Amino acid sequence: MLRFFRKKPTPPDATPRADAVSNPPEPIAEVTPAIMPGHDSAAVATPEASHPEVAATPAAPADKASSWRERLRNSGFARGFSSLFSRQAVLDEDFLEELETCLLTGDVGVTATTIIIEDLRQRIERKEFSDARGLLDALRGELIALLVPVSEPINIYTGARPFVILTVGVNGVGKTTTIGKLARRYLDERKQVMLAAGDTFRAAAVEQLRTWGERNGVHVVAQADGADPAAVVFDALQTAKARGIDLLIADTAGRLHTQQGLMDELGKVRRVLGKIDPTAPHEVLQVIDGTTGQNAINQVRQFQKAAGVTGLVVTKLDGSAKGGVIFALAREFGLPIRFVGLGEGVHDLRAFDPYAFVDALLPDSLVSR
Numbered sequence: 001m002l003r004f005f006r007k008k009p010t011p012p013d014a015t016p017r018a019d020a021v022s023n024p025p026e027p028i029a030e031v032t033p034a035i036m037p038g039h040d041s042a043a044v045a046t047p048e049a050s051h052p053e054v055a056a057t058p059a060a061p062a063d064k065a066s067s068w069r070e071r072l073r074n075s076g077f078a079r080g081f082s083s084l085f086s087r088q089a090v091l092d093e094d095f096l097e098e099l100e101t102c103l104l105t106g107d108v109g110v111t112a113t114t115i116i117i118e119d120l121r122q123r124i125e126r127k128e129f130s131d132a133r134g135l136l137d138a139l140r141g142e143l144i145a146l147l148v149p150v151s152e153p154i155n156i157y158t159g160a161r162p163f164v165i166l167t168v169g170v171n172g173v174g175k176t177t178t179i180g181k182l183a184r185r186y187l188d189e190r191k192q193v194m195l196a197a198g199d200t201f202r203a204a205a206v207e208q209l210r211t212w213g214e215r216n217g218v219h220v221v222a223q224a225d226g227a228d229p230a231a232v233v234f235d236a237l238q239t240a241k242a243r244g245i246d247l248l249i250a251d252t253a254g255r256l257h258t259q260q261g262l263m264d265e266l267g268k269v270r271r272v273l274g275k276i277d278p279t280a281p282h283e284v285l286q287v288i289d290g291t292t293g294q295n296a297i298n299q300v301r302q303f304q305k306a307a308g309v310t311g312l313v314v315t316k317l318d319g320s321a322k323g324g325v326i327f328a329l330a331r332e333f334g335l336p337i338r339f340v341g342l343g344e345g346v347h348d349l350r351a352f353d354p355y356a357f358v359d360a361l362l363p364d365s366l367v368s369r
């Protein structure tokens with residue numbers, strides 16, 4: 001356990017930057033109201049530079065926060081906070097220890113937890129706040145500050161045609177489902193979408209992707225089971241180019257990050273895409289199961305090495321996932337979290353919004369200002 005109220009040097013770059021909270025990033029392609037500067041002047045009031053506390057940071061609009069909260073209500077993280085805060089504890093060492101336990105058991109990870117707790121401890125020593133409410137308010141800011149730098153949406157409007165997304169990840173994390181949801185999303189933006197059935201390993205995989213294709217009226221390029229996945233995506237990119245498709249999304253077979261041979265295969269898939277378009281794939285999207293816990297860190301490390309991951313999707317946050325792994329991933333890699341999966345339905349993929357996410361995890365009373 002970490003000890004509180006003791007002096008400990010803070011690593012130079014360890015403190016979450018308060019300015020990250022006060023300056024939401026410029027939106028790129030997909031903008032959510034909670035992070036759109038100027039969208040709602042009341043909601044996005046910029047905190048005074050000299051007072052970086054989060055009391056002044058934008059709260060997600062109430063309807064949005066409640067819809068995220070509805071989906072995340074089973075999160076162990078949310079439940080832990082709710083129980084801690086409902087006890088109206090006074091701000092003492094025991095309270096901070098409980099908070100630390102909450103973060104650790106919520107999958108936030110030791111590194112991010114240490115940073116958050118140490119920062120809060122220093123702020124208590126500076127008497128920036130003196131009650132539990134003030135502390136939780138500060139915590140909200142710390143959590144948001146960790147996530148704001150990784151809340152950069154995918155920008156498929158780069159001029160690349162087609163823009164190619166390669167999805168990767170371990171078995172069963174939600175790759176194919178995410179592809180189905182993404183197809184729907186971009187069809188709704190009036191983009192021409194095509195899918196590549198690069199999972200030739202599992203017999204039912206092509207069928208599963210075809211079903212999503214049929215549901216959305218999207219063409220799926222596929223070959224027989226057991227075909228070389230690199231050949232499938234090569235063929236798909238050629239077809240997509242010839243047809244002037246805007247967005248090609250390639251599925252791949254789930255693989256354990258420890259299976260070196262299968263991991264190397266992803267490198268080959270990347271290379272053949274590059275033969276047709278040297279800038280492809282434009283996005284390597286790793287899908288992470290939000291219930292995985294700290295193992296997600298190893299997964300990302302290995303897929304990053306093998307496939308050059310450029311963005312993350314964290315799925316299944318609607319279930320029993322603790323949700324905290326998002327903070328651990330943000331701290332460890334700084335890779336953009338493009339989307340989160342909040343259910344199995346076609347519309348249950350949300351562009352990641354750090355304000356709505358954090359506000360949904362924290363007790364109601366804290367965010368309804």
Ligand SMILES: Nc1nc2c(ncn2[C@@H]2O[C@H](COP(=O)(O)OP(=O)(O)OP(=O)(O)O)[C@@H](O)[C@H]2O)c(=O)[nH]1
Pocket residue numbers: 169170171172173174175176177178199202205252253254255287315316317318319340341342343344348
């Ligand atoms: N509750 C919930 N379930 C999800 C979500 N995303 C995916 N799933 C479910 O997770 C299961 C696995 O999803 P798939 O899309 O087949 O996963 P995959 O990564 O393609 O699996 P492999 O191809 O076998 O590696 C399915 O039952 C999906 O419905 C989500 O955001 N929430």
Ligand SMILES: [Mg+2]
Pocket residue numbers: 175176177199205251252253254
């Ligand atoms: Mg699949």
